[in-house]
Amino acid sequence: MTKVSISSYPLADIGVGLDGTLYQNGNAVAKIQVQDFEDYNYLRKYGETYFEPVEGATPIESTAAVYNGMIEASNVQTVKEMVNLINYQRAYETNQKMIQAHNETLDIAVNQLGKV
Numbered sequence: 001m002t003k004v005s006i007s008s009y010p011l012a013d014i015g016v017g018l019d020g021t022l023y024q025n026g027n028a029v030a031k032i033q034v035q036d037f038e039d040y041n042y043l044r045k046y047g048e049t050y051f052e053p054v055e056g057a058t059p060i061e062s063t064a065a066v067y068n069g070m071i072e073a074s075n076v077q078t079v080k081e082m083v084n085l086i087n088y089q090r091a092y093e094t095n096q097k098m099i100q101a102h103n104e105t106l107d108i109a110v111n112q113l114g115k116v
Contacts, residue, residue: 016068
């Protein structure tokens with residue numbers, strides 16, 4: 001692949017292959033580096049979203065694909081998770097009330113029946 005600066009042709013169409021190869025005017029000009037590692041314990045985090053390999057990191061073939069024109073979206077469905085959160089909160093409150101009722105029953109058994 002011939003290395004050609006993308007800025008050499010600023011108005012040319014750019015395409016991206018699934019393997020991360022950048023094409024300009026039908027010619028491969030660069031490749032996006034996509035890397036995976038055997039053991040993530042050998043990666044050191046820096047910044048908010050970056051990782052760098054440390055000594056002992058073993059790179060392996062990545063199965064990632066690069067899609068041109070796509071926007072990465074969250075994998076969380078906000079409305080569904082809010083409904084789940086409300087259900088969990090109600091179940092917690094119900095269990096809390098059951099424990100309080102059991103505690104009151106034991107209190108009566110110990111303090112009032114013990115006087116007889």
